[in-house]
Amino acid sequence: MADIMKAPRGTRDILPGESERWELLNNVAQEIFGRYGYSRIVTPTFELTDVFQRAIGQESEIVQKQMYTFQDKGGRSLTLRPEGTASVVRAYVEHNLGASGPLPVKLYYGGQMFRYERPQAGRYREFWQLGVEVLGSDDPTLDAEVISMLNEFYETLGLKGLVTLINSMGCPECRPAYIKLLSDFLDSAEGLCPECEGRRKTNPLRIFDCKQPGCHETLKDAPKISDNLCESCERHFGSVKELLADAGVQTEHDEMLVRGFDYYQRTTFEVQSGNLGAQNAIGGGGRYDGLVEQYGGPPTPAIGFAVGCERILLALGDNIKGEVAGLDVFIVVIDHTMRKDAFRIARTLRAAGISCDMDFTGRSVKSQMKQANKRAAKSVLFLGPDEFEQGKIKLRNMESGDETEVSTDSLAGAVKGMLV
Numbered sequence: 008m009a010d011i012m013k014a015p016r017g018t019r020d021i022l023p024g025e026s027e028r029w030e031l032l033n034n035v036a037q038e039i040f041g042r043y044g045y046s047r048i049v050t051p052t053f054e055l056t057d058v059f060q061r062a063i064g065q066e067s068e069i070v071q072k073q074m075y076t077f078q079d080k081g082g083r084s085l086t087l088r089p090e091g092t093a094s095v096v097r098a099y100v101e102h103n104l105g106a107s108g109p110l111p112v113k114l115y116y117g118g119q120m121f122r123y124e125r126p127q128a129g130r131y132r133e134f135w136q137l138g139v140e141v142l143g144s145d146d147p148t149l150d151a152e153v154i155s156m157l158n159e160f161y162e163t164l165g166l167k168g169l170v171t172l173i174n175s176m177g178c179p180e181c182r183p184a185y186i187k188l189l190s191d192f193l194d195s196a197e198g199l200c201p202e203c204e205g206r207r208k209t210n211p212l213r214i215f216d217c218k219q220p221g222c223h224e225t226l227k228d229a230p231k232i233s234d235n236l237c238e239s240c241e242r243h244f245g246s247v248k249e250l251l252a253d254a255g256v257q258t259e260h261d262e263m264l265v266r267g268f269d270y271y272q273r274t275t276f277e278v279q280s281g282n283l284g285a286q287n288a289i290g291g292g293g294r295y296d297g298l299v300e301q302y303g304g305p306p307t308p309a310i311g312f313a314v315g316c317e318r319i320l321l322a323l324g325d326n327i328k329g330e331v332a333g334l335d336v337f338i339v340v341i342d343h344t345m346r347k348d349a350f351r352i353a354r355t356l357r358a359a360g361i362s363c364d365m366d367f368t369g370r371s372v373k374s375q376m377k378q379a380n381k382r383a384a385k386s387v388l389f390l391g392p393d394e395f396e397q398g399k400i401k402l403r404n405m406e407s408g409d410e411t412e413v414s415t416d417s418l419a420g421a422v423k424g425m426l427v
């Protein structure tokens with residue numbers, strides 16, 4: 008016998024039972040994002056490697072360790088996307104989306120991302136993200152709208168006990184002076200992990216991202232970016248907080264929140280769920296006002312977020328049910344020479360919007376009934392030769408057990424009548 012093959016480490020199959028939860032998540036996203044005026048964008052699963060290097064930054068853990076990069080047969084360096092923003096910005100610039108309509112342009116996406124990481128609960132090497140990107144405005148109202156929409160998304164799904172951490176990462180105006188201040192502090196700091204020792208020179212801000220307790224402890228005494236904002240960033244951050252409070256969104260200013268991508272500026276945020284333990288971030292994002300220019304586009308302020316679907320489903324637990332939808336009708340074929348009649352009846356019912364299925368394997372009536380129960384069929388049609396010849400079929404209501412003989416001419420109507 009041939010070996011049974013398994014999906015690669017860090018990937019998984021989403022099977023019926025789970026896929027319904029999945030679809031629900033995507034439908035809620037589509038409904039809510041649509042209500043806020045977003046349109047869907049679909050970008051390729053892989054891009055030229057430079058697309059990600061440019062946005063995420065050479066120093067980042069993603070670029071250094073986690074990307075699935077390969078050379079194609081034409082000798083190009085390609086990378087499976089590790090996140091969504093870079094591709095959306097690349098597409099925005101390539102198709103000049105900013106010129107074709109009023110700003111801001113509101114886009115959302117959903118799809119697989121790929122990162123070579125150590126697999127753990129709710130974390131996979133191929134994982135699904137939903138995200139939005141809004142390009143063309145730096146107004147704090149937009150930041151507040153994006154963050155409150157994210158909260159509405161979680162609330163609609165039934166997630167409770169959420170906290171949105173929020174911070175400002177400053178802008179090219181105020182950040183250099185702050186970096187200098189931080190570097191001075193780090194020069195005399197002790198207890199940094201080897202990796203952060205390296206970052207100290209290249210990108211000290213990224214040390215805030217380190218999960219090592221020693222580094223975290225050291226940084227508690229470090230100067231904070233939010234205490235060193237320029238007047239305009241200060242005002243922007245103040246407005247965002249005020250608008251969010253006004254919208255009833257629970258936020259907490261976390262002055263240590265500095266998200267790991269180079270492109271973030273000003274508002275940055277992360278939503279945490281109390282249900283997930285240490286790995287409790289279920290989504291986050293921020294403003295990336297300089298990124299479009301890095302891709303050769305015009306100066307275009309922008310903001311976005313991404314949420315990890317696996318982590319949301321994990322946090323939701325049983326709050327979101329993955330029940331396979333029951334069939335309206337199962338057709339039990341008593342005489343198997345009549346399968347082509349069953350096929351015709353199934354077509355008629357489906358055309359009338361009734362979900363139905365039938366036996367395809369020549370099982371006994373008893374095991375067809377078992378199958379009907381397993382499929383949670385609300386009714387069963389018994390297709391027997393004698394009645395059928397007289398233009399009749401027996402219809403059983405599976406809930407009440409009541410049976411009636413219905414005419415083959417008005418089958419769809421009879422089934423619909425029974426389903427009400």
Ligand SMILES: [Zn+2]
Pocket residue numbers: 177178179180181182236237238239240241
């Ligand atoms: Zn500033």
Ligand SMILES: [Zn+2]
Pocket residue numbers: 199200201202203214217218219222
């Ligand atoms: Zn560290």
